[in-house]
Amino acid sequence: MRMLRPPSLSRRFPVWLAGLCCLAAVGLGDPAAAENRLADTASDYLRDHADNPVDWYPWGEAALERARREDKPIFVSVGYSTCYWCHVAERELYEDPAIAARMNAGFVNIKVDREQRPDLDRVLMQATEALGGGGGWPNNVFLTPELEPFFAGSYFPPEPLPGRESFPQILERLSAQWRSDREPLVERAERIAAALRAQSGASGIDPARLDPLAWREQAVAALSETFDPLVGGFAPAGQSSRFPQSPKLSLLLSAAEAGDDSAAEMLDLTLAAMSIGALFDHVGGGFHRYTVDPQWQVPHFEKMLLDNAQLIGLYARAGNRLEQPWYARVAGRSIDYLERRLRAEAAGLYTAESASLDGIEGKSYVFTSEEIRSVLGERADVFLDWHELVPLPESRIDHELPDGGVVNLRPGRALEALDGNQLAAAMTGLEGDYAALLDHRQARGQPSRDRKRVAEFNALAGLGLLAAAQPLDRGDAAGRAVAVGEWLWDTLWDERAGQLSRQAYAGQVSGEAFLADYAATGRLMLALYGSQHELKWLFRAQRIANAIEARFVGEAGRLHERALGEEAAALPITPPLLGDEVGPSGHSLAVVFLLDIGQVMDAPLRQRRAVAALAGFAGEVTADPSAWGWLVGELARPSRAAAVERFAAELAAPEPAGPGASRDHVAVDAQRVEDGEAIEVRLAIDPGFHINANPASADYLVPTRVTAVDGEIGAIDYPAGKPFRAAFATEAIDVYEGELTLRAPVAGDVPTRLRIEIQACDDEVCLAPDTVEVPVGR
Secondary structure, three states, X not given: OOEEOOOOOOOOOOOOOOOOOOOOOOOOOOOXXXXXXXXXXXXXXXXXXXOOOOOOEEOOHHHHHHHHHHOOOEEEEEEOOOOHHHXXXXXXXXXXXXXXXXXXXXXXXXXXXXXXXXXXXXXXXXXXXXXXXXXXXXXXXXXXXXXXXXXXXOOOOOOXXXXXXXXXXXXXXXXXXXXXXXXXXXXXXXXXXXXXHOOOOOOOOOHHHOOHHHHHHHHXXXXXXXXXXXXXXXXXXXOOXXXXXXXXXXXXXXXXXXXXXXXXXXXXXXXXXXXXXXXXXXOOOOEOXXXXXXXOOOEEOOEEHHHHHHHHHHHHHHHHHHOOHHHHHHHHHHHHHHHHHHEXXXXXEOOEEOOEEOOEEOOOXXXXXXXXXXXXXXXXXXHHHHEEEEEOOOOOOOXXXXXXXXXXEOHHHHHHHHHOOOHHHHHHOOHHHHHHHHXXXXXXXXXXXXXXEEHHHHXXXXXXXXXXXXXXXXXXXXXXXXXXXXXXXXXXXXXXXXXXXEEEEOOEEEEEOOHHHHHHHHHHHHHHHHHHOOHHHHHHHXXXXXXXXXXXXXXXXXXXXXXXXXXXXXXXXXXXXXXXXXXXXXXXXXXXXXXXXXXXXXXXXXXHHHHXXXXXHHHHHHHOXXXXXXXXXXXXXXXXXXXXXXXXXXXXXXXXXXXXXXXXXXXXXXXXXXXXXXXXXXXXXXXXXXXXXXOOOOOOOOOOEEEEOOOOEOOOOOOXXXXXXXXXXXXXXXXXXXXXXXXXXXXXXOOOEXXXXXXXXXXXXXXXXXXXXXXXXX
């Protein structure tokens, strides 16, 4: 049961790690310390590897510098603390002194906690997919010192298996090839990196094409094509595992609330199947990460705050919409699970609970019928009439399985009771049995928990608790949401700096917060204002909105996942926008939050900026609305859809002509010439105006420059400018006047659009710099 990646919502490759830095290395022959460099990190996952004989580094500048200095390839292993196969790899590989010696001698070895660095996780996962290494965690990528990928994979066995190399064999092969014949590795790395660079960032669209209602309709239609009509859920043909995919369920709920019967049917069947099967923990409450079978019967046993945060609100709201009390019961028991297992004593919620106990996956969760009879006595027959124990599948890699099976409801009887709205009442009669079995289960010991308390996940949990509080009549859930909001503000928000930290761990606050952290926290503050009617929550939401606009909104109003000032220092790339995968993306959360707070504060300019930000990545949404399920579902709600329509129309309206725009005085045209080997760019400058030559005569002047929006062009031989001195100037500058023709050689894929930067001036004043995009004609 290797930890799989959820079904990919986008196969588009992002820009590669062109500016990747802050990696680490070890020296040839360096002895591993008793504790390596992971001992003091703020991550249970990294600390779990602190006493490995592998000389691990965390993600940091020292590693990258050393890798380059010693000319070694880099081994980056990405995982997280509750990943079962990550722990298997540690026991079988990284605790082995012989394997560690090979790693230390031949490679720079780096550990990354994906929940601390989701941006790195996504970029490295794209590299693995491009290399044909599948997808899942642990994600292991071999890089050149120039940070280009040449080999990748997930779990590597310690001994050879049929058709599979062992990890020692992989290390030996790659290390030997790097020393003696690295050219094929380097060529492959350059080829893969070039493919990843070919498509980067987000694609915007004309604001006039923003249409949330059409997106929702298209998304529901797309989901119906991958919907399993027998057991619910969405998966491509042949995929055995099943993930809850909460953003898709949120989309269906939005459509169902708007009267879409087909969406309501898909939602109802999926929620029923997940909660009758063992994705839902019938004994202890809460949801596991995914199931390894399509019938939802055998889970991968880890439990994640991110999943439960969303499913609590979904089940509570769906129970209300579909008039199904069973869903309300499932939501309520999941709230109880969060309180019992993930609430930290110091406030906030932990990130996850492990799948294994004593190194055996599922040991904490399975039961034998003999155990059940021993615990329940004469009540056992009633319990087993309702429940079945589904055996675990045989391990493909000879790992120990626990004795017993997974508790499922018997599907036939459960579905019959569900159809009659009697399932919740029947299970209420078994509460004493569940409690007794839970006590017995807890006596075995409990799986470890990831003690990071992450802003994004906590804020989503607070939103889920608030969403459930009213339909479940659970005042305690609202109280827990308030406590989460207070903790986020008191612990992770720095009022003086006006910024948020990503996490708290072992009493320490650390980590650069991402757009998702800010936007989720802002949404929780605004929701708490709506439920508690205290102005402090509105003021806090306003502070976070200001921080988002100051730190994450860049050129042309586009959103960035990382704060703009941080990108240049750490990872100056745009990680791939994959939509709302396991949870809502930072881009999605930010657009909805800024629209909502603009509505509450009567701030139309803020709403307009939110719609402009949406237009900046809406090309991705238009291409596959179902991949952005949470965003599409939320934007299609009436008040937001009306706001998008209003401000999109304003943004699409032509700007009034006037002397203030450089583009009004320069006409630009581009045509392919020389059988496609070059592009001819013609500029016609209005009489009385000029534009700066390239190079410009002074640093403060903007030179005329042509770049490719897509494709690739080579260096342009810009002509010399004509000297010009304005009446108010003391020195002449070089300018272009009249008509100008430039030749742009095609250096790769032929561009379909070019971007021309200009600054127009007349005898008295220079207008604001401007950027014009033009199509390339044939």
